[in-house]
Amino acid sequence: MGGIGKTALAVEAAHRARAEGWFPGGTLFVDLRGYDDDPVTADQAVLALLDALGVRDRDLPPTTERQYDAYRALLAERHDRMLLILDNASDPSQYVPLLPGTDRHRVLITSRDRPDALPVRLIDLETLDPGDSVALVARALHDTDERDDRPAREPDALRELTRLCGHLPLALQIAAGMLRRRRHRDIASVVTEIRDAGDTTAALDHGSPGADLYGRSLVLRPVLETSYRRLPPDQARLLRLLCLAPGAEIGTEAVAALADLTTESALSLLENLAATHLVVPVRGGNGTAAAVRWRLHDLVRGFGASVVAGETRLREEGESARERVLDFYWRQARAADDRLRWLPGMEEPERFGKRGQALAWLDGERAGLVAAVEWGREKRYADTVVALAASLGEYLAWRRYFDDWITVAEAAREAARLTGDGMGEAMAWDYLGLALKEAGRIEEAIDAHTQARDLCQAAGDRHREASAWNNLGITLRVADRVEEAIDALTRARDLFHPTGDRHREASAWNNLGTALRMADRVKEAIDAHTRARDLFHPTGDRHREATAWNNLGIALRKAGRMEEAIEAYGKSLQLRRDFEDWYGEGRTLHNLAVSHKGAHRFTEARAAYLQAAEAFTRANAPDRAAQARASAAELPD
Structure with a gap:
């Protein structure tokens, strides 16, 4: 890339090599000015090289062909090795005719372009650490x-x-x-x-x-401008649009959507831009075009954005590109969300065949997805952003990216307000409350769920009102406002029941059971968790069924029914491991360890604590992992 320090490195290398005695025949340096308006040609450079070798005036051959002959003959006659530095070349035609006709000497060439067609050793320079x-x-x-x-x-x-x-x-x-x-x-x-x-x-x-x-x-x-001006129109257009893309990296399919190209066409242009060091391919993926990701240097991004901002036609082109990539992100995220929420009996999602594929795509595009949601503060993109945000909640909660979740929910709330979408705003408030709760900002979470509930009540949407009551109840329970939590969760359960939504009714029962247990109403808690388990099972939601088994185990343990509790945790673990729910698995293993400890089975308790620590580590919960290891260490032998 321009400005990376190629010349400085070449000159420093030459000085060190000379000091080591590697090139007793001397060093020649030519600046080919390849990115100036008037680059030096090989025919001009050979005259400078002959002059440096002492061939000038009357000794200079009269024709270009004979000048090259003289140049190569002089190098062939020199037995002491020389170093030739050809700096700032933009095209092989500038330096190929200058290569010595012998392998005795060495040549160092600097360029912003990769000469992939030539059999030369390439050393790519990156920015500094x-x-x-x-x-x-x-x-x-x-x-x-x-x-x-x-x-x-x-x-x-x-x-x-x-x-x-x-x-x-x-x-x-x-x-x-x-x-x-x-x-x-x-x-x-x-x-x-x-x-x-x-x-x-x-x-x-x-x-x-x-x-x-x-x-x-x-x-x-000017360094960036010269690189940009030299690009063919299709590459220049793609570079401009890439500078508007959300996030630091972007996948090939998203680039294709941004530029309104086929994936193969986009990949070909990206590879050409990479050869000029204006974009950088990011290693990883499975080797397919769709798996390759691309990154722009921040200064290139800033330069390209300023080019777009400086011309009305380019601004309109850029706005259309942003609409396309935002729509692409929404459609892909919705398809991934469908897979994450899929249950047996539901129609199979077309885009992602497996849950892991959906998670892998979301992981790769997460930064871009979160950045794209921020565009919702502009009215042109607000409706799509609200829909995109709704498709990201399940994923961000699953991966425990709570800061991103808060950012997405806040942006969606503002976007919904901008367009007067009351139910979209209610949804955003509810998602924001969930994210704030997980981030430990409990009072703010309660306020957010209350806002969501009030908006749903005003709109007469009882189903969404029930969801808001459910989430409010969970948060009140975390705040130790247990009686208020029981009231809220009872409201949620009663609102869900007549809708026939047994899945969400089961969730309300499960959360109500936890609140009842906290209020020392243990028998009612056991009944509530059992009801939740039995409702979840026919829906095919084995993950939430695992949560119900876990919570039932806690209630059974509190009732002193230790063996039944251990059996319930075992059922929960069997289901959780199918989903790679490391955090949930860690919680269940921790609960299992506590039960074994209560039964004085310290060997089993220690093993469960250590397994919990491993699961929490995989779930990016180091504090919980450390607590589990400490609990294992405190057990008697």
């Missing part, structure tokens, strides 16, 4: 003035500055120059200036200190 970025700027300031202690005083601001620079050496060099010039200002002021500008390239170029050690202007935007 964040720690190296910080060290580069800190060293640049210290080398100028050893009293400059800003990096030590402002480590967080320095890290943020390097992040805004995308860890790109050219951008970091410009930022260091700005800090040198503004030696009496703190680093945070430059960070604020870049953030306020909203375009890192514009902010850096505005404060650019001049030229580098090679005499080249320290400006960033």
